[in-house]
Amino acid sequence: MPMTSSSRPVPRRGRAAGASRPAHADAFFRQIVAGMRNGVLAITRAGAVALLNEEGYRIFGVEPHPDDLGKPVAEVLRAHPEVVRQLLSAFDLHMLPNRAEMRLRPSGKVLGYTFAFVRDDENEIAGVAMFFKDLTRVEQLEERERLRDRLAAVGEMAAAIAHEVKNPLAGIEVMAGLLRRKFPDIPEAQAVLVLEFVRPIRLQVEHTGIAEALHAAVQLADTKAARGSIVVAVNVPEELPQIQADHHQLAQLFTNLLINAYEAMDGRGRVAIGACRVQQDDGGEGREAVRIELQDSGPGMSPDVAEHVFDPFFTTKAQGSGLGLAIVRKIVDAHDGQIDLRTSAGSGTLIRVTLPVSVATD
Ligand SMILES: Nc1ncnc2c1ncn2[C@@H]1O[C@H](COP(=O)(O)OP(=O)(O)OP(=O)(O)O)[C@@H](O)[C@H]1O
Ligand SMILES: [Mg+2]
Numbered sequence: 001m002p003m004t005s006s007s008r009p010v011p012r013r014g015r016a017a018g019a020s021r022p023a024h025a026d027a028f029f030r031q032i033v034a035g036m037r038n039g040v041l042a043i044t045r046a047g048a049v050a051l052l053n054e055e056g057y058r059i060f061g062v063e064p065h066p067d068d069l070g071k072p073v074a075e076v077l078r079a080h081p082e083v084v085r086q087l088l089s090a091f092d093l094h095m096l097p098n099r100a101e102m103r104l105r106p107s108g109k110v111l112g113y114t115f116a117f118v119r120d121d122e123n124e125i126a127g128v129a130m131f132f133k134d135l136t137r138v139e140q141l142e143e144r145e146r147l148r149d150r151l152a153a154v155g156e157m158a159a160a161i162a163h164e165v166k167n168p169l170a171g172i173e174v175m176a177g178l179l180r181r182k183f184p185d186i187p188e189a190q191a192v193l194v195l196e197f198v199r200p201i202r203l204q205v206e207h208t209g210i211a212e213a214l215h216a217a218v219q220l221a222d223t224k225a226a227r228g229s230i231v232v233a234v235n236v237p238e239e240l241p242q243i244q245a246d247h248h249q250l251a252q253l254f255t256n257l258l259i260n261a262y263e264a265m266d267g268r269g270r271v272a273i274g275a276c277r278v279q280q281d282d283g284g285e286g287r288e289a290v291r292i293e294l295q296d297s298g299p300g301m302s303p304d305v306a307e308h309v310f311d312p313f314f315t316t317k318a319q320g321s322g323l324g325l326a327i328v329r330k331i332v333d334a335h336d337g338q339i340d341l342r343t344s345a346g347s348g349t350l351i352r353v354t355l356p357v358s359v360a361t362d
Pocket of ligand 1: 193256260261264296298299300301305309310314315316317319320321322323324325326349
């Protein structure tokens with residue numbers, strides 16, 4: 001029978017501890033558990049839910065119901081039989097799991113958990129409590145860390161081979177084969193990025209239209225990333241001069257920028273690309289240049305992310321290599337250009353590339 005709040009249970013035995021604990025202490029402890037950043041689940045010996053806090057519901061992905069308390073745990077956690085099994089079998093154990101891990105079947109979430117017995121005033125086991133935390137993100141971070149280490153190793157090795165094999169073009173072929181054999185677990189696309197990154201750039205300079213390079217990039221980006229319903233608006237004025245540049249390298253540069261924008265926006269939003277003619281500051285009279293600006297409507301970056309985006313192997317993505325912008329920077333440098341970005345969390349990202357109209361040939 002559910003109890004009304006006015007008929008509080010009278011302790012059967014004169015409980016000294018209970019008597020000395022003021023009524024508001026219960027609310028106090030309940031608040032501590034409710035506000036905890038760990039999941040807490042407790043069941044009685046009979047297998048009924050005695051407590052499940054908000055974080056617990058969130059981690060299990062279960063909708064809270066006011067009458068969950070008192071229900072069999074097998075019913076409330078229907079979706080997680082592995083958790084129920086562990087909890088119910090805990091009463092037969094002498095050593096309870098401590099800092100153990102399990103994977104929740106439907107979501108793939110990784111839980112770190114500890115069990116503890118709940119004892120009554122006679123020190124008899126009255127229930128069992130489970131304290132748990134969602135470790136999925138920690139796992140992803142570790143995974144990312146591992147991948148980054150592996151990629152850095154690939155990069156070092158590729159650079160070493162490139163040094164040995166003086167002809168960089170022959171080197172790429174040899175390297176691709178060697179790297180694949182040495183690091184079979186590195187996804188092919190990332191191995192290629194590493195090769196792109198360590199490979200010395202040899203520009204095939206020709207008169208290149210920015211509009212053509214952008215057009216090629218939009219098509220290329222579509223083959224490499226999911227654009228969803230993101231709108232790309234390219235607005236390059238007719239009178240923009242052609243520049244002396246490597247068409248393929250420029251296309252790759254803009255492709256990398258577009259892919260980042262798509263990945264940041266997750267299927268919805270807008271990328272506006274504009275271009276204009278400028279005088280590039282060279283410390284002297286300045287020289288003829290074109291400026292391409294790429295503005296996305298994504299989430300932008302925090303200052304500490306923005307500071308590192310051009311660093312090789314810097315990534316915030318679980319599966320990123322962190323080489324996209326490092327390669328962009330390299331291509332811009334090879335063209336004697338400049339790149340900078342303006343961004344803040346919540347206001348999208350503006351990337352600005354300035355390329356001289358004519359490159360100095362050596
Ligand atoms: N348009 C953008 N909006 C928000 N964040 C961005 C944007 N472009 C880059 N970033 C941030 O910069 C980081 C580095 O980008 P970069 O392209 O070098 O590597 P990546 O995209 O993580 O990996 P890869 O390009 O190898 O797939 C990204 O992980 C992301 O955090
Ligand atoms: Mg990228």
